[in-house]
Amino acid sequence: MIYGKHSKVSEKTIENIVYLVKKYNYVPNSAARMLSSNTSNIVTVFLPEADDENIFRNPHHITMLGAIENDIRKHGYFLMISSSITLKDLDKNLHAWPMAGIIMLAPTPEEVKYMLKYPNLPKVFIDSHSTEKKAAIVGIDDYRGGYLAGRYLVNCGHKNIGYASYHPDYNDILQNRFNGFSDALKDAGYPLKKENIFLGLTDYEGGLDVANQIADNDLPITAIFATADEMAIGIMEGAKLNGIDVPGQLSVMGFDNTPICRYTTPKLTTIEQDIAKKGRLAAKLLFDQIKSGKVSHRTINLPVRIVERQSVVHI
Incomplete structure (x- = not known):
């Protein structure tokens, strides 16, 4: 009756049931309904x-x-x-x-x-x-996202550019972002150098590790693109901890445009996707x-x- 099937139920019975439902705030058991139907x-x-x-x-x-x-x-x-x-x-x-x-x-x-x-x-x-x-x-369009990032950094005057992500062969998403980024640099005449590719977890800690590698090896990178905002933010923080000015000495770019981009110092430039x-x-x-x-x-x-x-x- 509660679900509208009350053709065989008297009006009096319906009234009594509705009264009890309201009185005891009855809520149907979803699990039982799934089993029965x-x-x-x-x-x-x-x-x-x-x-x-x-x-x-x-x-x-x-x-x-x-x-x-x-x-x-x-x-x-x-x-x-x-x-x-x-x-x-x-x-x-x-x-x-x-x-x-x-x-x-x-x-x-x-x-x-x-x-x-x-x-x-x-x-x-x-x-x-x-x-x-x-x-x-x-x-x-992950390929275009990577390409836009590479072209943007080159147009900003950067020539020695880094790339940070998880292993490209982990899935097609990362592979396409890597391909787009790499192609953009190649088209501009500044092919991505093997030593400028950093692979690790795409989280904050992974970004810290990338920044440490850049500092420890005194790499002359002036800009880096990370395929996740959280990793990019880790790179910014790690760079600061190593005495590298962001963005004065190292420009950092992310991917996703998650809300945290607006709360960092400096605020993060990124590739936006409408998540x-x-x-x-x-x-x-x-x-x-x-x-x-x-x-x-x-x-x-x-x-x-x-x-x-x-x-x-x-x-």
């Missing part, structure tokens, strides 16, 4: 492997999850978060919980291909360069699938742009 109102967001790190330290992930959760809640669904390390873990999660749909952040091409084995499960992938034609993907919009679009594509019962095969790439602040100087 064989449906689910859970949307699971799978985050990439975090190397045993706290996944909620990542400002990119937090911004993304906030946008997704807001849309999911508006549709009357609930968000579940999981970080799967292997395909076996992924499979366990899929069979352990009833899910209305899933959103995967930065899945590998292998993971995308594996998930397509579940044709009846609505799914959207964020930041994946998978070539699977049956996948719904929301991302950005929240990616999350909202992913949620929209997912609920389109849930409502229609049809799997979407759309790929959407959002634009990127440079946000100029104070951490890069013209020389």
